Amino acid sequence: MKIKIIGSGGCVSTPKPCCRCSVCTEARVKGVPYARTGCSLFIEDGNVLIDTPEDINLFA
Ligand SMILES: [Zn+2]
Structure with missing residues (x-):
């Protein structure tokens, strides 16, 4: 069986919507791998697809 891990960022994606913390700001500027789904x-x-969050639309 061949599988692909599409997202590994946890239950909440990074950057979080509307968050201005340094982690989310860096993720917005630098993108992947700092930005994670x-x-x-x-x-x-x-x-x-298994356990797919709503941010899967980034890959559509
Ligand atoms: Zn944040």
Whole structure:
């Protein structure tokens, strides 16, 4: 089985919407890998998404 980890940032993505802390500000400026989406897994055999947060639309 071939899987791809799409997001590994935890239950809340970084940067958090409207947050002005230094971590979120740096993530907005530098992007990936500082910017991280919520946890998500893709199983390539069968094209199945698992535990996908709403920020998956960044990859559409
Ligand atoms: Zn923040």
